[in-house]
Amino acid sequence: xxxxxxxxxxxxxxxxxxxxxxxxxxxxxxxxxxxxxxxxxxxxxxxxxxxxxxxxxxxxxxxxxxxxxxxxxxxxxxxxxxxxxxxxxxxxxxxxxxxxxxxxxxxxxxxxxxxxxxxxxxxxxxxxxxxxxxxxxxxxxxxxxxxxxxxxxxxxxxxxxxxxxxxxxxxxxxxxxxxxxxxxxxxxxxxxxxxxxxxxxxxxxxxxxxxxxxxxxxxxxxxxxxxxxxxxxxxxxxxxxxxxxxxxxxxxxxxxxxxxxxxxxxxxxxxxxxxxxxxxxxxxxxxxxxxxxxx
Numbered sequence: 362x363x364x365x366x367x368x369x370x371x372x373x374x375x376x377x378x379x380x381x382x383x384x385x386x387x388x389x390x391x392x393x394x395x396x397x398x399x400x401x402x403x404x405x406x407x408x409x410x411x412x413x414x415x416x417x418x419x420x421x422x423x424x425x426x427x428x429x430x431x432x433x434x435x436x437x438x439x440x441x442x443x444x445x446x447x448x449x450x451x452x453x454x455x456x457x458x459x460x461x462x463x464x465x466x467x468x469x470x471x472x473x474x475x476x477x478x479x480x481x482x483x484x485x486x487x488x489x490x491x492x493x494x495x496x497x498x499x500x501x502x503x504x505x506x507x508x509x510x511x512x513x514x515x516x517x518x519x520x521x522x523x524x525x526x527x528x529x530x531x532x533x534x535x536x537x538x539x540x541x542x543x544x545x546x547x548x549x550x551x552x553x554x555x556x557x558x559x560x561x562x563x564x565x566x567x568x569x570x571x572x573x574x575x576x577x578x579x580x581x582x583x584x585x586x587x588x589x590x591x592x593x594x595x596x597x598x599x600x601x602x603x604x605x606x607x608x609x610x611x612x613x614x615x616x617x618x619x620x621x622x623x624x625x626x627x628x629x630x631x632x633x634x635x636x637x638x639x640x641x642x643x644x645x646x647x648x649x650x651x652x653x654x655x656x
Contacts, residue, residue, distance in 0.1 A: 364636075365636050365640065368636060369633065372629045372630065375625050376622075379622035382618040385611070385615045389611040389612040392608045393545070396601070396608055397545075399605070400601050400602050400605040403598050403601045404602075407594060407598045410594055411591075432527070433584065435557055437534065440478050440533030440534050441478065442479040442480070442481060443473060443480055443536065444481045444523045444527075444535045445469055445537075446483045446523065446536070447462055447482070447483075447537075447538045447539065448485045448508050448539035448600060449462050449486030449488045449603075450487075450509065451486055451488065451505060452487070452488070454614060455610040455611040456610050456614040459486075459540075461540055461550055465538050465550055469536060469538065470498075478533075481532065482498065482501055483503065484502075485600070486505070487505050490505065507519070508600055509604060511600035516593070516597040517593045521593075523535045523592075524588070524589060524592050524593075527557075528585075535555045537552075537595065538553075541603060543606075546613065547609075551599070558591070
């Protein structure tokens with residue numbers, strides 16, 4: 362039977378842990394409410410952005426016999442190199458939030474390597490960056506403190522390299538991998554191909570076919586501007602969506618930890634009572650035995 366003082370020490374330790382996890386849950390809940398509101402508003406903007414780019418690019422596609430000639434809208438048949446950008450959290454204690462993203466990135470890297478396509482891995486978030494560095498996976502570049510504090514300017518600067526390299530022909534694709542917010546209890550893994558833009562979604566209608574032709578110079582400028590805005594905001598939105606999902610995952614993890622700690626305290630109290638009862642019984646037996654021996 363364990364020593365009574367040892368059990369008391371364990372009860373105190375677990376109780377303190379329970380207080381910490383409960384406090385962390387409350388903090389994550391408060392942060393989640395703010396992040397959720399921003400994520401919902403940004404999602405509406407992202408949907409409208411996709412509709413605009415689909416509408417304009419669809420009209421240009423329908424007005425040209427050969428389709429859109431811009432490289433950002435052209436599927437590369439034999440890609441030589443692609444960029445993969447992943448977003449993870451800067452902190453842990455959020456269940457399987459980070460490892461799900463890491464597994465998806467590893468799977469995507471393997472798929473491209475099996476096709477003899479080189480991968481430039483670009484990381485956002487301390488946990489993912491540390492994982493790949495520890496496993497000696499080469500990172501093209503990385504940034505910390507952006508996934509926990511999404512910033513539009515820093516996000517644009519980070520993704521601009523991939524956009525420019527794609528337009529210059531240095532890379533043939535751009536993917537982004539992150540764990541997004543679905544609801545208070547669920548996160549949703551996203552593996553999105555940002556470049557080249559998928560033109561299969563652009564359907565020609567009679568109205569679009571009858572549109573006046575766009576000057577070649579204006580068309581190129583328009584498409585470049587659209588692509589820059591589309592990819593830049595997609596990058597920023599992934600950060601917002603990811604931080605909301607992170608707080609959701611941490612809230613759930615801390616709730617589970619608090620429940621487990623409560624159960625452990627309950628079991629330790631039972632063990633303590635049993636140990637104390639055993640000690641009292643032993644003392645009574647010793648007293649009775651002593652009295653009997655004196656007779």
